[in-house]
Structure formats: structure tokens, C-alpha cells
Amino acid sequence: MKADNFAVVVYSLRKAYQMADVKVEVLKDVNLNVATGEFVVICGPSGAGKTTLLNIISGIDRPTSGKIIVFGEDLTEKDEDFLADFRCNDVGFVFQSYNLVSTLTVAENIAFPMEWRRKPAEEIEKRVAELLETVGLQHRANHFPAQLSGGEQQRVAFARALANDPQLLLADEPTGNLDTKNGQKITQILQMLKTNGKTVIVSTHDAQIIQLADQKLCLEEGRLASQDE
């Protein structure tokens, strides 16, 4: 497969943090290719570097060395403004802890990435309604995050991540804080995204989500290995 066909190319990626006098190496020479439309699952124990890898792919964090190319753009060379636009337009990120804006209602939380792209109000309203229906939260449109359950908040987070119809969706342990029933609802959403041909990278321990994977990877002590191998 040509490099152009890959949504994400990670090459010789390293990430280290300086904690007082100690240098902690979180990612060590990570290499990864994700094809467009592929559903990738990354497993691994806590502290293995899963969140760090997703943060770097999304442009939230920067690597210490190595290359990270997403849809042909080398993110390591881009400035903060480019990365902000990139996160808004090309990537949807679902955090483990939902991370909804507490001052905005459910509908507004879903709408604001579109408002930043200055989309017409009618289009935003239509898209919000569509996404609320997708995640089954039409009746919660005007509620604030504090008034929702954890599962509902996570579904709102998915709706927000999909607002600008990004080519790539990243989800960091999306069912990690949820019970089985709510976890199933999230799995259904991921199933739907896979069916629609969206490129998805999920870090998870959830067996149901792992079953959806086209490519299963395991991150252990900062090194990536294919579980298929």
C-alpha cells in the first residue's frame, strides 16, 4: 500500500517527559500505519502510553522525535494555529473523561466546533439535530453536562467529535468510565462509524470494541506490537 493511502503514518516516534531529575520515556520508537477507513484498536496496560500516542496523533501533544503524518500533513512541523485548525476540522477526539464544556448545553457543545468553522446557522441546527438523533439524546438538547449521566455525557462527546464530519476519529478508552449498558451504546456508535467507512483509532480494553478492529495493536512499555502477529 502506498503512503498516500494511509490516513496516519507514525514513524520512529519517541516521547519523553522530564519529571524533576528523571527522564521518563513514554513512547519508544513507535511505528504505525493506519489506512483510510480502517478501524484500529490499541490495547495495553495503564501507563503504557496509549493516551500520549492518541494525543500526538490528534495534535494535542508533540513528539520528542520522529514523524507523525496525518492525511499527508507532517504535524511535527506545524505551528499551534495550524494544529488548532487541524483538530477542529480533520480530527474528532473523544476523551475518557468526556470533557464537555460545562457552561454550554448539550446542543451547544455539539454545535461549537461548527460555529468555529463559521458554518451557516441552519446547517448547524440541522447537523446538531442529526447527531442528537444518532446518539439518542434529542430529549437532552437543552440540558447542561452536569445534568447528564456519564453514559449520556460520553454520547454527547461522540456527537461533538463528529460535528465537523472529520476524516479521523480518535477515542481514548471511551467506555472506561461506563457501565455495561452504556458501554454497549458507545460500541453501537463505533460500529456505525466503522460501517460508514470512518477512520477510527480507539484505545480500549473493551472486548466488544476490540472485536470491531481491522488492526489490533498492543502498546507495552512504550513499544507497539501487532496482536495479530
Added chain:
Amino acid sequence: MSEASFPVNDLVRRKLRTSLTVISLTCSVASTLFLLLFSERIGFGITSVAEGTLTHGLSVVFSQFVLFVGILIFAVGAVIISFIVFLMMAQRTRDFGLIKAAGCPNGLVFSYFITELLIVTLAGCLLGVVFGFVADFAVTKLGNFQVYQKPPDLWLAPLVFAVFFALALIFGTKPLLDAARSSPIKALSPIQYFGLSTGNKLKALSRSGIIFKIASRSLFRRQSATVRIVLLLSIVFVLLTVSIAGSIIADDTTKSWVEKATGRNVIVVTHNSMCNQYKALYSKFLGATENGNFDYMNPKLFVSGAILQQLNATAGIANVDVRLILKEHIEEVRSYTIDPETLATIPIGEYREGDFLVVGVEPEKVMDTGYMKGQFLNSSDAWAAVIGDTVAQTMFFTNTSIGPQSINPKTGRPYGADYPKFSDPLLQSLRLQGKTFRIIGVRSDPINNGNVTYVSLKNLQNVTNVANVNIVLVKLDPSADRTVTLAQIREKVQNINSEFTVFELDEVLNKNLDFLGSMWSTIMLLPVFTLTSAALCLIGYMMLAVDEQRQEFAILRAIGAKPKTIIFILAIQSIIVLLSSFAVGISFGVITTLLILVPQPVVTSFTIVEVAAWLFTALMGMFLLSLVPAVKFAKTPILKIMT
């Protein structure tokens, strides 16, 4: 960790916040102490209106300003302390919860934080006292007040210290007790944290800007802090308006009074000794003392007819105003008025007397009368007098009066006992050399600090049997060549009498105006300290906003918001707070200044532009300073914020 070391270590660990708190307190205490020291030093005790440094009219205006600004500075100091304590508590609520959840008893938690409060307040008040003395010393040494080099009133320092320390304890103990008594779960609750209010009722998907929505909702969510900062800044803007607008307007107004009363382009022609005496009489603002035994009737002082003839014949002269200045004994003449209902006679005034400067003038030659109540002398009103504002205050203004002794049959009380006892110079007369002069005006006059009485020259000459004048005020024609005209006058006068001199009154006038300017400039400086405190409080508030919205901002950044978006959200919050305070403060400030503090204010379009420019500069300065936490925060990496 020992009980004593926890508060100290805690304060040291939070260096920036501790410093901001101490500096804010320092500025409040310093500005208040400086105001009191300065006003005492130059002779305008807050409670005593006229101490003899200025004319009574000017003293009243200045003292009112000092008093009003002093009250505002005290009010700002109180609100600042309340706000600082609130900020301390808001930022420590979670710590309370954690400490209490770990099993620390209420009393110990309270003692930790009361110790912190005491340390911060003690440091702020002590530094404030030191800086207050330094500011007073610097202004007195460097400013135009060298003549008032008396030692500072040291008793003011413990007074200011005690008041502010007490305020800190009063405002600080209550929230401390509340916080210490709250349950750990309440202290740890995000709703309780930062005084958030629950039940936000704003609903529905709105098309309005998402940035404004986030900014405004966050602002209302922490309404306790927002209300406090708006209240604080409103008082600061009242203070700022009164100090800046008031000082500029009062400066223009009082200078206009003095300039009109003295006259511009006026040349004094008189005997050398009389010239020195006249200069001293006009330089009392600057602490000059006239010769108390000066003989105004000395024949060598009299201006000869030849000199007058020559002056009248000189080109380039607009007016020749001859005057006779004497020191005379004046008696207050009691007046009476009739009660329209009972027809009872009500007395006005008393039987006071004293020696005052009396100036005889030709009414039609007096070109500008300056600021006055009533009217100036005119040729048709024969036995009339105009008194200076200080004479009016010392001789004709009191609340004591002797009522008529006859009994009112309706009330069974003496006539007049049911009326307010009053004196009113404009309803009274004065007696000079046995002749009675009706008082028709009260004039704010810089000569002899307002201890002066004007009567017509003819009458003064009649009652004193002095047929001459001892001074001539020559008004130069502004269109004529000043240097040439002056040279001609000097030559002519010297040729006639070499003991006579020609003196430009503008020299004394300019010094007086400079003195007034310096005083009002100093008033303008007073709010600088308070403004600094308020700016620091605003920075503290913005730091609170950043802290409270930290997680939200991180999310926004992660979803695609640029750093400038975060700055923009915080800038909107700052603008809302500043503009709402600005509107309230400016409105009250302008109303107070124009309607209460300055009588007959002189407001030109230039004054409005000047005041607006100053206020706008202050507003912009505070706004830019308030963005410091936002800019610093926006540069922080997303992950650092999230973790």
C-alpha cells in the same frame, strides 16, 4: 508539619497570589495615609475647613474634595480587603475540604487560615504605612509645597493601621468561619467551589457567538466574585472620576476665580514699600506674611496727580483703576427680618468686629469681579460694600443669634425662638468709621486670603478723610506692544517719583495659579495608589476566572480553539466587568463633581476631552493589565492545563 509553619509555608508556596494580596493592601493603606498626612501638612485638616492657607471659598472646594476622596479611598480599602479575603477563601475552599476530609478539626483549620489572613494583613498594613510616609515625604520635598515643611502627624499612622487592620479582621473572619464550618463534601463540591451558583436557566441552541456565550455564562456562574469586583471597580471609578474630572474642573474653576479677581495683564503702579506690601497680600497662598504695622496712610504712598495724568495719556493702556487700600476697623451690623405669618421680628447676625483690609475702588473701573455671590459695587449704589469670602466666614457666618425677648402669645415662647438661628451677610451691613454700608456681595478674592472689604473709593475717602489713592492698577491693552508700553510707563513714573515702582501683577498671579495647579495635581495623584490596588484585584479576579475555567479552556483548545480564542473569552469577561463598573462609576463621579463638589464649574470642550482621555487611559490600562493572566495562560501547553 507544625501548626505554625503550615500558614507560613502555604503563603510562601503561593508567592504570586500572596504578593498580589499584600501589594493591594499596601496601596490602599498607603494612599489613605498619604492623603491624611498631606492634607494635614498643608493646613486643610479633614474636619477643619478654613485654616488660613487659602481663601475660605477655595478652602471649602479643596476640603470637600479631600474629604470626599478620603471617604472613597476608605471605602475602596474596605471593599478591597473584603474582595481579597473572598479571593483567598474562594481559592482555598478545596484545600479546606481536603484538610478536613483528612481529619483536621474545625478549630485547627480556622487557626491555619486566620493566621494566613493576619500575616498578609499585617504585612500589607505595615508596608502601606511605610509607603504612605514615603509618598508624603516625596511629594512635599519634590512638589511645590516647600513652605509647608512641618513634621508629619505621626498619630495618623496607628489610626490608619488600626482601621484597616480591623476592617480586614471584620471582613475576613466571617467567610473564614463559614468555610471552616462547612462540611468536607460541600467544600469539595464543584458547585461550592468559587461560589458557583446552580440552576443556570439559559436554554436552547442560540446562534449568537459561542465565545461570548462561554464568557458571559462563566461570568454569571461565579457571580459572588463578579459582584464584588464590579462593586470595587465602581467605587474606584467614582474615585477616579472625582479625582481626575474634579481636579481638572476644580483647577480650571478656581484658577478662573483667582485670575478674574486678580486680573490678567495688570500692572501695579505704587510706592516701593506699598508694592512689597501688596505683593505679600497677594502671595498668602505661598505662605507670605505682610507687614502688620504697615502705615497705609503714609503721605509718601499717595499717587500724585501727575502720575495719573501721565498714565491716562499713555498709549496701549486699556484701563486705569485707582485704589485706596487701608486697614480699618469694621463692625458687623445686625439686621432683622419679618416673619410673614406672625409678623415677628427675627434678628440676623451678631455684633462682631475686627480689623480688615478695606479697598476703595471706582466701581466702573473694576473690569472683572471673579466668582461672587450677590453683585459687585456700582456707581448708583452709594453706601454699599462687597466683602471677601473669608470675612463672610469669620464675621458674618454663625448659627448663634440673640432672639427678641418679647413673648409670642401664640406659642408662649420668645419671638425668634422658633426660627432657625442664622446669619446671612447679604442681608446684613457693616459699619466703617461710623457709617453703615449695606453688604451686596461676597467675593472669592486672593488678596489677603479673602480678608478684604470693597467699598466705593469716594465713600472710603469721605469716611476716612483721605483724599488720595495709594495704588493704581493699569490694565494693558492686549493688542498693544506690551514691552513698549511697559517701558513708557516705567520711564514716566520714574521721572515723576523715583520711589515709585511699576510691577507686573501677572508674576504673583502665575505663582498663585501654579500653587493651585500643584494642589489639584496632587489630588489627581491620590487615586494612583488606589488604581494600582484595583488593577491588582482585577488581575486576581482574572486569575480566578482562569483557574475556574481551566478545564474548559483545555477542552476548547483540544477541540480546536486557538490560544487567541481563550484570550478573547477572558478579554470579554474583563470588558464586561470593566464597562459595567465604568458606567456606574463615571455616572456617580460626574454627578458628584458637577452638582456637589464644584460650585459654578468651568467646563470647556477641552476639559471634557482631557477628562475623557485620562479616564479612557485608566480604563485601557486596567484592561490591558487584566489580560496578563489570560496571555500567560494561553501560552501554556494543552496537556499541562489538562493535568
